Amino acid sequence: MKAILLQTIIGLALSISGIQTIYIYITGLDKGTSILLLLLALALIAVGVYFLMQAGKSDASVFTRLKNFRKNKTVDAQTLAQTLEKNNELTSKWSKTVEKRDKLKMLEISTAAQAETPD
Numbered sequence: 001m002k003a004i005l006l007q008t009i010i011g012l013a014l015s016i017s018g019i020q021t022i023y024i025y026i027t028g029l030d031k032g033t034s035i036l037l038l039l040l041a042l043a044l045i046a047v048g049v050y051f052l053m054q055a056g057k058s059d060a061s062v063f064t065r066l067k068n069f070r071k072n073k074t075v076d077a078q079t080l081a082q083t084l085e086k087n088n089e090l091t092s093k094w095s096k097t098v099e100k101r102d103k104l105k106m107l108e109i110s111t112a113a114q115a116e117t118p119d
Helices: 002-027 035-057 060-072 077-116
Strands: none
Touching: 002 035
């Protein structure tokens, strides 16, 4: 974790230094600053972005914890069967509820349509 934080800080510092160097180069163009200053700025930005990308790619802390979590998690066949049975029950109850809701909506629509038409 310290390495990731250090790479991030170094990457930001180098990128900001590169941007400042570009600013110095642009403001000094009328005084005849060297093109080497621009090349230095681009190199600083490139190295800074490299460090930031290396810090972003480092998933060591996340994936090691995830691998340990997966190793400790075992699924029992009986527990899986019980979970699937509960899921099927909930699905059937939900489908009945949806059917009743649809019927009630249709009744509301037909009642509203009958109330609107004058006889």
